[in-house]
Every structure is written in structure tokens, then in C-alpha cells.
Amino acid sequence: MHAMAYIAVSFFVLPLIIIVINNLLPKKLAERMSLYLAGAGAILQIATSVTEFFLLSASHLHEYEFSLLWNIKKVGSERFSVTSLSLVILFCIGFVSFVSILIANQTIEKKKTSYVNLFMTLVLGMNGMVIVTDLFSLYVFLEIVGISSFILIAMFQSEESLEGAFKYLVMSALASIFILTGLSFIFMQTGSLQYSQVRTAALGGQGGSQPVLTYIAFILLIAGFAVKTGAVPFHSWLPDAHQSANTAVSVLLSGIVIKVAGIYGFIILTNLFHGVPAINMTLAIMGIVSIIVGALFALRQDHFKRIVAYSSVSQMGYILLGISAGSMLGLLGAVVHIFNHATFKCTLFSNAAALHEQTGTLDINEMGGLQSKMPVTGFSNIAAFLSTAGIPPFAGFWSKLLIIMALWNNNSRVFAGIALFSSILTAAYFLRMQKKVFFGKLSDKYTKLKEVGGSIKFAEIMLTAVIIAVGIGFPLVLLYLKGRGIL
Numbered sequence: 001m002h003a004m005a006y007i008a009v010s011f012f013v014l015p016l017i018i019i020v021i022n023n024l025l026p027k028k029l030a031e032r033m034s035l036y037l038a039g040a041g042a043i044l045q046i047a048t049s050v051t052e053f054f055l056l057s058a059s060h061l062h063e064y065e066f067s068l069l070w071n072i073k074k075v076g077s078e079r080f081s082v083t084s085l086s087l088v089i090l091f092c093i094g095f096v097s098f099v100s101i102l103i104a105n106q107t108i109e110k111k112k113t114s115y116v117n118l119f120m121t122l123v124l125g126m127n128g129m130v131i132v133t134d135l136f137s138l139y140v141f142l143e144i145v146g147i148s149s150f151i152l153i154a155m156f157q158s159e160e161s162l163e164g165a166f167k168y169l170v171m172s173a174l175a176s177i178f179i180l181t182g183l184s185f186i187f188m189q190t191g192s193l194q195y196s197q198v199r200t201a202a203l204g205g206q207g208g209s210q211p212v213l214t215y216i217a218f219i220l221l222i223a224g225f226a227v228k229t230g231a232v233p234f235h236s237w238l239p240d241a242h243q244s245a246n247t248a249v250s251v252l253l254s255g256i257v258i259k260v261a262g263i264y265g266f267i268i269l270t271n272l273f274h275g276v277p278a279i280n281m282t283l284a285i286m287g288i289v290s291i292i293v294g295a296l297f298a299l300r301q302d303h304f305k306r307i308v309a310y311s312s313v314s315q316m317g318y319i320l321l322g323i324s325a326g327s328m329l330g331l332l333g334a335v336v337h338i339f340n341h342a343t344f345k346c347t348l349f350s351n352a353a354a355l356h357e358q359t360g361t362l363d364i365n366e367m368g369g370l371q372s373k374m375p376v377t378g379f380s381n382i383a384a385f386l387s388t389a390g391i392p393p394f395a396g397f398w399s400k401l402l403i404i405m406a407l408w409n410n411n412s413r414v415f416a417g418i419a420l421f422s423s424i425l426t427a428a429y430f431l432r433m434q435k436k437v438f439f440g441k442l443s444d445k446y447t448k449l450k451e452v453g454g455s456i457k458f459a460e461i462m463l464t465a466v467i468i469a470v471g472i473g474f475p476l477v478l479l480y481l482k483g484r485g486i487l
Contacts, residue, residue: 004059007052008066008082011090011131014041014048015124022116034116035108039101041120045094045127053087065133079133086130088335089264092342093126096255099346099463102455103353104248111155115248118155122148122252126260135183135193138268142179142228145261146172149253153245164237164244171237175227179265182220185213199272215278221269222282229262231320232290235313239301242309247353250305254312254345259338263316266323267331280324284415287320291418295425299432304355304362307433308348311388314426315341318403321419325406332481333402340387340395340470347384347463351377354452354460355437364433369442373449378438380460385430387467390423395470 018041022034056064065081082090100119108115125144132138150172154165187193189211190201223234230238238258242250266283273279294314301307319341322334354377355370356362371378387396400423407416451457 004052004055004064004082005066007048007055008064008080008131009068010048011045011082011127012068012124014044015120015127019117019120022113022120027113030113034112035101035105038116038119039098041123042094042098042101045123046091046098049087049091049094052082053084053091056082056084056087080131081133082131085267085331085335088339089130089260090127092339093123093130093256093260096252096342096346097123099255099350099459100248100251102459103251103350104246105455106357107247107353107456114155115152118148118152119252122152122257126256129260130264133195135186135195135198135268138265139176139179139183142261142265143176145257146176146228149257149261152249152252153241156246162244164240164242167237168241171227171234175224175234178220178224178227182217182224185217185220189214189217195268195272218269218273218276218279221265222279222286225262225265225269226286227262228258228265229316229320230258230313231262231286231316232293232313235290235294238313239297239306239309242305242312243303247305247349247356250309250352251346251349254309254349255342258312258316259319259342263319263323263334263338266320267334270323270326274326280326283320284324284412287317287324288415288418290314290317290320291422292317292425295422295429298429299425301429302363302365304352304364304433304437305349307364307429308345308352311348311426311429312341312345314422315345315388318400318419321415322399322403322406324415325403325410325412327406327410329402329409330406333399333406336402336474337396337399340399340467343463343466343470344384344387344396347380347460347467348388350456350459350463351381351384354456357456358449358452359446364436367437367443367446368440369438370446370449371438372442373446374438374451376451376457376460380464381434381438383464383467385427385434387471388430389426391427393468393471395467395474397471398474 018037022030022037025033063081063083065079067079104115122145125141125148128141129138129145132141150165150169153168154162183193186198190198192198227234241253245253270279291314294310294317298307298310298314301310319334319337322330322337352362358374359367383394387394390397390400404416404420
């Protein structure tokens with residue numbers, strides 16, 4: 001078997017192997033070793049996705065097809081594929097997973113074995129979503145992601161976590177109904193759910209001649225993926241889920257789950273139905289509304305994690321705008337912002353874990369003056385919010401610039417202008433949070449407070465370094481992409 005095939009298959013096999021090992025170990029040993037197993041799995045996924053990306057590039061390929069158990073040349077065999085896009089997403093899954101394990105190492109004391117079982121099931125579901133080549137398999141792996149996320153939110157069984165999990169379950173079930181119904185309508189019109197065949201049928205219906213059922217399918221699919229993304233007006237579950245879940249779970253939800261379960265679905269949808277302007281316009285309007293509404297709600301919050309959660313709603317809007325541009329530049333901006341958002345959201349939730357570990361609260365009104373006591377967390381928070389606001393030379397500047405350029409080139413200049421000036425709102429709610437948490441007079445109860453240590457501190461330093469390094473070095477990435485003919 002070719003080296004690329006071994007690596008591609010590992011994205012399915014590795015999570016399953018870790019689950020099996022985790023459950024075969026004696027109970028006490030599993031509790032001690034499970035997080036290390038999951039961390040090793042995350043590091044291996046980072047390494048394999050990078051290796052596969054460069055092997056794909058060296059072979060001058062944009063896609064590599066493979067099969068798990070059957071001969072791929074046999075008619076009817078299940079096909080999977082890795083592309084440059086899916087490998088970037090797989091890298092992000094591994095990266096965010098590693099950060100989540102670092103946070104879990106200090107915030108999860110019990111049920112580590114169960115946590116890792118669910119964690120690896122979630123990773124398996126996300127990996128499957130970005131590798132499959134048909135819409136029904138995409139839906140199956142989407143359900144694995146949804147069920148795993150629900151149990152991860154609820155597993156520590158506090159009243160808040162159960163409430164947040166229930167809201168997520170209800171909204172996720174509604175999204176599943178929308179998506180499955182939409183897929184059934186597409187199957188009725190095209191006779192297949194394979195990407196290649198659906199794309200061919202869609203091309204044959206350009207010029208506004210798609211049947212009514214197909215447009216109903218578009219509405220249902222957009223609504224379903226919007227729920228999974230947490231886009232306005234389907235965003236209500238996201239802040240509650242973040243606030244109630246363990247911070248390690250919040251890292252997963254905001255860092256990667258909403259992008260794979262929702263945003264990736266939109267990428268597939270726009271790729272298959274590239275000739276339908278109504279889809280792009282809907283995503284653009286939803287993106288603008290999400291940017292503004294998410295930012296305004298973030299300004300009203302007093303809980304650290306709820307501010308970050310509403311910030312995710314806002315930032316998903318930028319990614320939707322990039323996809324709506326319908327160009328390679330817009331898609332590149334969206335994908336880069338997926339990575340940047342994963343990085344700065346992981347940073348902010350790592351900071352939330354640090355603050356909660358040291359102060360016992362995440363109410364920003366009960367803090368103040370913590371910069372002198374927690375300088376690493378304070379600087380990390382500044383770097384993350386400057387990247388979120390798109391301030392150079394931090395990483396978020398480049399992805400927002402690409403998205404705005406794509407909109408401008410696509411004659412969507414009103415959307416580009418709104419997206420540009422909405423960064424002021426992003427800066428406003430983060431400056432408010434920074435002031436209340438790290439500036440001002442230090443409360444007497446925090447006079448003996450110390451900086452967080454251990455794996456949380458390591459995560460903060462690592463993520464801050466990535467934000468700065470990507471911001472400074474991103475022009476080299478653009479040169480590489482231009483050399484490959486992508487730009």
C-alpha cells in the first residue's frame with residue numbers, strides 16, 4: 001500500500017485504536033494514562049496531516065482517493081479522499097485536540113477514561129466528515145459528532161451542564177431533521193448523494209432552472225448547518241453550552257466542532273452547487289448579521305466564557321462571508337480564518353481555565369488588576385483579542401484581509417465595508433473584558449494570587465507564540481500558495 005494510503009487510513013484507525021487500548025487497560029491505570037493516550041493521538045494527527053499535505057504537494061495532486069476494506073476500483077466500493085482543504089481541517093482537529101488535552105490535564109479530575117472515550121469518538125466523527133465523498137456519509141459522521149458533543153457537555157452532571165447539554169441536544173436534533181430531509185430531496189432530484197454525481201447534476205441545472213424541491217433542500221441544509229455553526233438566528237445554544245461545559249470541552253466546541261459540523265458543511269454545499277447565487281447571498285447576509293449580533297451580545301455579557309462564546313458567533317460570520325464570495329480567494333480566507341479562529345479561541349479558553357483555576361470565578365465583575373499577578377495570562381489574552389480584532393501583525397489580520405479583498409473583488413463592497421468596520425465592535429467587547437479582568441485596582445482577596453502553572457500555562461505560551469509567528473510569517477505561506485498555483 002502507498003505511504004499516502006497508510007496515512008489517510010490512519011485518520012480512521014488511530015482514534016479507534018486509542019479507544020480500544022483505553023478500555024483494555026486496568027481501570028486505575030486507564031485513569032492515569034488515558035489523557036496521555038489522547039494527547040499522543042492528537043500529536044500523531046498533527047504530524048500525519050502535515051506529512052500527507054506535503055506528500056500530496058510533492059505528487060502534484062490536489063486530491064487522493066482511497067478505500068478502507070475494499071478495492072477502490074470495484075464498482076460500489078466506499079470511497080474516501082483527502083484534499084489540501086481536508087488536510088488543513090484535519091490538522092486543525094489535531095491541534096485543537098492537543099490543546100483540549102492540555103486543559104483537561106488540570107481541569108478534569110474524575111471520569112478521565114470516559115472523557116477520552118468520548119473525546120476520541122468525537123475526533124473520529126470529525127475526521128470522517130472531512131474525508132467522506134458522499135452526503136449521506138457526511139450526515140452519519142455529523143451525528144457521531146453531535147452525540148459525542150452532547151455527552152461531553154453533560155458528563156459532569158452539574159445542573160448547569162445538563163441544562164446546556166439539553167439545549168444543545170434539542171437544537172442538534174432539529175438540525176439533523178433539517179439536514180436529513182434536505183438530503184432526501186436532493187436524492188430525489190439527482191438519484192445519488194455522491195459529491196461527483198450531485199455536482200454534475202447541479203451543473204446541468206444552472207441558470208435558475210433548479211426544481212422547487214432542490215431550493216427547499218437548500219433552505220433546509222442551510223438552516224441545519226447554521227444551527228451546527230451557531231450562526232444567527234440559530235445561535236442560542238452556543239453560549240449556554242460553553243458556560244456549562246468543562247473548559248476543555250469548550251475548547252473543542254468553539255475551537256473546531258462548530259467549524260467541522262457547520263462551516264465545512266457550507267463549504268461542501270457551495271462547492272456542489274457553485275452556480276446558485278441564492279446560496280451565496282444567504283450566507284453573506286447570515287454572515288453579516290452574525291458578525292454584528294454576536295458582537296453586540298458579547299458587549300452585554302459579564303461571564304468570561306459567554307463573552308468568548310458570543311465572539312465565536314461573530315467570528316463565524318466572517319468565515320461565512322469568505323465562503324459566500326464564491327472565489328478561491330474567499331475560500332482561502334475562510335480556511336485561514338478557521339485556523340486562526342481555532343488558535344485564538346483556544347487561547348481565550350485556556351485563559352478562562354487559568355482564571356477559574358486561580359480565582360474560582362469567571363465573573364469579570366469580581367476580578368480586576370490581575371495583570372500584575374498573572375502576566376502570562378494577561379499578555380496571552382491581549383495577543384488573542386488583537387488577533388480576533390484583525391490587528392496587524394497578529395494572525396487574524398491576514399485572514400480578515402483575504403476575506404474583505406475577496407468580497408471587494410466580488411463587487412460585494414457593502415458587505416466588505418460592514419465586515420471591516422465591525423472589527424471596531426470586536427475591539428470594544430474585548431477591551432471591556434481586558435479592562436475588567438486585568439486592569440484597574442487589585443482586589444484584596446487576590447493579593448496572594450499567583451500565575452497558573454502546568455499544562456495550562458504551557459498551552460497559553462504555545463498558542464500565543466503561534467498567533468504571533470503565523471502573523472509575522474504568513475506572507476511566506478502566500479508565496480508558497482502562489483507557487484502551487486492556488487492564488
